[in-house]
Amino acid sequence: MLGGAPDIDVVAEAADGAQAQTLAARHLPDIVLMDIRMAGMDGLTATEILRGAQRPPEVLMLTTFHADALVLRALRAGAAGYLLKDTPPQDIVAAVRRVVAGEPVLSPSVTRQLIARATDGRNERDARAAHARQRLALLAEREREVAVAVGRGRSNGEIAGELHMALPTVKTHVSRILAKLELNNRVQIAIVVHEAGLGE
Known part of the structure; x- marks a missing residue:
């Protein structure tokens, strides 16, 4: 194949x-x-x-x-x-x-x-949301905006356009988000953003 x-x-x-x-x-x-x-x-x-x-x-x-x-x-x-x-x-x-x-x-x-799964288990969901918000609080304001955009499925180019940033700046912010939150990739950023209730 x-x-x-x-x-x-x-x-x-x-x-x-x-x-x-x-x-x-x-x-x-x-x-x-x-x-x-x-x-x-x-x-x-x-x-x-x-x-x-x-x-x-x-x-x-x-x-x-x-x-x-x-x-x-x-x-x-x-x-x-x-x-x-x-x-x-x-x-x-x-x-x-x-x-x-x-x-x-x-x-x-x-x-x-x-x-x-996201619509089930309110107590568990609330606990995950609180933990996710604590993690996002580690980010600078601009990094948080980029993280939310990643959580909404935006590409680096789309984020650059929406947030009026240069593409290399977006890439730098994504790298810093991964480092600060100890994550491996954009999918994991999106999970944290969605658990925090910010990805809609």
């Missing part, structure tokens, strides 16, 4: 999370397609390790499991996308391109689950 795409090179295939870690260190791929359930090291643990590397690849989860707890764990581990294996092949190839370009990708059914 991926071999037929002229702009995508498959540099390695791993049987489990531990092998994925070894091969990623050797080949330094731009993106890793990761399953959740594997023998030995599972995909969630492997994702955390890969995203903590000095030159981390993006990780796109491709799995049959769509329990909302697994989705959230994968996103919090640093995955930039979560697709189910019944996703049409051309959509998987498109998702690889989008993730490498810095766009988060979720299967429609996964998106529905996350929305449903």
